[in-house]
Amino acid sequence: MMNEFCKGGGCTAKLGPGILDKVLKMIPKKADPKLLVGFDHSDDAAVYQLTDELAVVQTLDFFPPMVEDPYLFGKIAATNALSDIYAMGGEVKTALNIVCFPESMDANILGQILLGGNEKVTEAGGVLAGGHSINDVDVKYGLSVMGTIHPKRILENNHCKEGDLLLLTKPLGVGIVMTASRMKAVSEEAFDQAVESMTTLNKYAAEIFKKYGIHACTDITGFGLLVHLGEMLGENFSAEVWTSQIPYIRACEDYVEEFYITAAGQRNRNHIGAQVAFENCSFAMEEILFDPQTSGGLLVAIPENEVKKALKEIEALGLDCGIIGRVTEKKEKKIYVLK
Amino acid sequence: MNIQIDAKGKQCPLPVIEAKNAISGMTEAGIVEVTVDNEIAVQNLTKMADHKGLKAKSEKKSNQEYTVWMEVTEEFVKNNIKDGNVSSTPVTEENCIPDIRKKKTVVVLGADHMGEGDEKLGKMLMKGFVYALTQLEELPQTILLFNSGAYLSCEGSDSVEDLKSMEAQGVEVMTCGTCLNHYGLTEKLAVGSVTNMYVIAQTMMEADHIVKP
Numbered sequence: 001m002m003n004e005f006c007k008g009g010g011c012t013a014k015l016g017p018g019i020l021d022k023v024l025k026m027i028p029k030k031a032d033p034k035l036l037v038g039f040d041h042s043d044d045a046a047v048y049q050l051t052d053e054l055a056v057v058q059t060l061d062f063f064p065p066m067v068e069d070p071y072l073f074g075k076i077a078a079t080n081a082l083s084d085i086y087a088m089g090g091e092v093k094t095a096l097n098i099v100c101f102p103e104s105m106d107a108n109i110l111g112q113i114l115l116g117g118n119e120k121v122t123e124a125g126g127v128l129a130g131g132h133s134i135n136d137v138d139v140k141y142g143l144s145v146m147g148t149i150h151p152k153r154i155l156e157n158n159h160c161k162e163g164d165l166l167l168l169t170k171p172l173g174v175g176i177v178m179t180a181s182r183m184k185a186v187s188e189e190a191f192d193q194a195v196e197s198m199t200t201l202n203k204y205a206a207e208i209f210k211k212y213g214i215h216a217c218t219d220i221t222g223f224g225l226l227v228h229l230g231e232m233l234g235e236n237f238s239a240e241v242w243t244s245q246i247p248y249i250r251a252c253e254d255y256v257e258e259f260y261i262t263a264a265g266q267r268n269r270n271h272i273g274a275q276v277a278f279e280n281c282s283f284a285m286e287e288i289l290f291d292p293q294t295s296g297g298l299l300v301a302i303p304e305n306e307v308k309k310a311l312k313e314i315e316a317l318g319l320d321c322g323i324i325g326r327v328t329e330k331k332e333k334k335i336y337v338l339k
Numbered sequence: 340m341n342i343q344i345d346a347k348g349k350q351c352p353l354p355v356i357e358a359k360n361a362i363s364g365m366t367e368a369g370i371v372e373v374t375v376d377n378e379i380a381v382q383n384l385t386k387m388a389d390h391k392g393l394k395a396k397s398e399k400k401s402n403q404e405y406t407v408w409m410e411v412t413e414e415f416v417k418n419n420i421k422d423g424n425v426s427s428t429p430v431t432e433e434n435c436i437p438d439i440r441k442k443k444t445v446v447v448l449g450a451d452h453m454g455e456g457d458e459k460l461g462k463m464l465m466k467g468f469v470y471a472l473t474q475l476e477e478l479p480q481t482i483l484l485f486n487s488g489a490y491l492s493c494e495g496s497d498s499v500e501d502l503k504s505m506e507a508q509g510v511e512v513m514t515c516g517t518c519l520n521h522y523g524l525t526e527k528l529a530v531g532s533v534t535n536m537y538v539i540a541q542t543m544m545e546a547d548h549i550v551k552p
Binding site: 179183184258259260261262263266267269270283 | 352355356359379380
């Protein structure tokens, strides 16, 4: 009954950015000077200052399975949930499990999920401290993670500067590969590439970036590269994206031609497509740029004089990565996708 | 030639994949009509039609029902046939080869042997049964293989050729994926497609007859 376990999840199951914006605008916001980063930032995690030297970073992420192996699903979900702490520049301290699981399903499956999750929390240097489980029709799993950070060293997602280069630390296309997998049309190579990417903690990339003068950082998840980049640019900048430099899982080109694409990718297109100018961009590459990522890489805006050295260190981590574009002055469109 | 697809309740990319398969199976110009239950699926279908150079239009019938029409032109069909995506002499309803599949008869092969007793004899009987099926005037609509029945559709089975012959005549041959996995046969499937328990249950529920040797 594997199909009952995996109905196509991961970050493709996220609510669209459009709906979320509308709803969040209706919630009254309490002003608290100690809340350094809250949800009005569309940032990756919340940051609350405790003392002059110490702030806590909090985040929560969970979703339905996107792979049939429960242990692997646990690892991916945890890697994804932990990522938001790294995207802010923080260090992982504690994590709580969030579980929805049908009582009628084999409890060993849940055991495997939690085992995979715990492994990644431990690798992150954190400790699993508890959790909450609900009997539900479908499986969902994730974590609420707490980390710490120095209040002066927060990496916000929208502080880029004109002339910064954009560095992406993981290949795109994970959502497309998982959709092809659900359609039983995936190659073993592409599946393995996607899994390796989804289970690699952003911890290692984040540690490297601490040595450089990063201006902005975010992790690429369900909203895909272009929506996350759009958030990073805010209202004051535009950017060029160079398709020849985009790291992506090569099999995606074929999978897009077979239309193994998601509803979430289309929602991302609806959200930001009007602010993107595509020049000489193949249909497959467009879809890859909108593709929702589960446990995607970090996207940073970094000064030009530091980027080569940083890229060399990121490359040594072993995943496909690249300098994918540049922040420019504000132009008519927000993002220009060029060859 | 017009094709209607009801893809309500199906998540992306299924509506798009079903429409794409219908389009590439077209042997003459016509309309593919797809009904879906959400706007995003309409957009994904329209995107697919655009990408293939086909005209598409859509209509919202209610909050949970949208129809998309895609116009498959003669030129598209010609190119598609030329590209080898579809055979130019397929068996369609309009063709004069009679469809000898018996309506909704489902043959269920839940073991690699037939009957209880000597296992060697049981395996021989099963081989004979599958062969005999091929010789009948009316073929079943679907053959489901599960548990050790999964061995029959895999490399090394004497029934593969018979199953292939029936598949070529339009019989759907489907083997349980969990069972293939269990017996380590996933890479060895030689005929038909992999299925899951939902499809197996649905196929059996909708069958007019179930034949279990």
